[in-house]
Amino acid sequence: MQPYINNIEKEAMENNYFRKEIFTGTHMQMTVMSLDAGEDIGVETHPHIDQFLRVEQGSGIVSIDDKEYSIENNFGIIIPAGSKHNVTNTGDTTMKLYSIYTPPAHPVGTIHKDRAEAYNENLANGIGNLASRLLNLGEKNLDAAPVIPEMTIPDDWKQAMEEFRLDRACDIVWRHSGGLDVEIAEKEPFKLIKTDPEAAKEILRGMLVKLYTIARILNPILPETSKTIKA
Numbered sequence: 423m424q425p426y427i428n429n430i431e432k433e434a435m436e437n438n439y440f441r442k443e444i445f446t447g448t449h450m451q452m453t454v455m456s457l458d459a460g461e462d463i464g465v466e467t468h469p470h471i472d473q474f475l476r477v478e479q480g481s482g483i484v485s486i487d488d489k490e491y492s493i494e495n496n497f498g499i500i501i502p503a504g505s506k507h508n509v510t511n512t513g514d515t516t517m518k519l520y521s522i523y524t525p526p527a528h529p530v531g532t533i534h535k536d537r538a539e540a541y542n543e544n545l546a547n548g549i550g551n552l553a554s555r556l557l558n559l560g561e562k563n564l565d566a567a568p569v570i571p572e573m574t575i576p577d578d579w580k581q582a583m584e585e586f587r588l589d590r591a592c593d594i595v596w597r598h599s600g601g602l603d604v605e606i607a608e609k610e611p612f613k614l615i616k617t618d619p620e621a622a623k624e625i626l627r628g629m630l631v632k633l634y635t636i637a638r639i640l641n642p643i644l645p646e647t648s649k650t651i652k653a
Contacts, residue, residue: 423447430454434478434520440540443532451526457482457517461537462510465593467600468503469607472524475499475509480517483510504604506597537589542644549599549636549644555606556633560626563615568627570634579639592643598636602629 426445430452433444437454445452457463457480475484481494486507493499493509501507511517534540560567576598582590606629615622641649 426452430520431478434518437518439533440536441528441532441534443528443530446526446528446530449526450522450524451528452520452522453528453532454520455518457509457511457519459511459514459516461517462508464537464540464589465506465508465597465600467506467597467604468501468523468527469600469603470503470525471527472503473501473507473527474522475501475519478518478520480511480515480519481513482517483512484508485510504607506600508593548596548603549640552599552603552606553633553637556602556626556629559612559615560630563619564623564626568630570631573638574635575639576635583642588643591639595636595640595643598632598639602632602636605629605632 428444434454437456439454439456441453441455443451443453455463475498477493477495477497477499479495481492483490484493484499484507485491486501487505491499499509509517509519534543576594579591579594582588582594609625611622611625611629614625
């Protein structure tokens with residue numbers, strides 16, 4: 423593996439993609455990002471990844487676990503694993519920044535031309551991985567599929583869709599997915615099944631119901647991924 427040696431400020435300032443991977447090692451990754459005026463990254467939660475961000479140009483707000491902080495050029499931000507977060511460009515100029523993830527968060531060679539492309543890919547990959555983990559656990563440890571309740575849709579998601587705010591609807595799907603991922607990490611049903619099978623099975627049933635709800639609200643955004651989960 424070759425080392426990365428470059429002028430990172432110049433690389434960040436010259437980047438016009440929403441996100442571009444520039445180095446990925448065994449334990450860390452660096453990307454550069456560009457946010458248009460008024461644009462945000464989108465609400466994210468990385469259960470197992472610590473993240474560092476540095477602003478090279480622009481000003482805005484970073485929200486971490488629902489608390490907001492003002493940021494501007496030359497500011498550094500460290501987001502601990504498991505924290506819900508977002509960065510919004512509230513200034514009049516394009517925000518340029520770079521990000522370091524430990525461990526890596528994106529495939530080598532990732533280039534997202536805009537936020538929509540990044541969101542669709544992240545949703546599909548993130549929820550696909552989450553669904554695979556939970557469905558495999560359920561298949562191995564449950565005698566029958568859990569009872570799925572009547573159609574329940576989060577009120578904030580319904581409002582976002584009624585207002586044609588697809589970006590906000592995506593954020594809500596991502597928030598539910600991230601919350602379920604954090605719950606798996608905290609409750610560890612894959613370990614609990616060895617010491618308290620009944621408790622683990624009850625936790626798994628609840629998680630699978632939440633996963634089905636995610637599939638329901640994902641359907642208008644990524645219908646194929648939603649269909650795969652519900653199948």
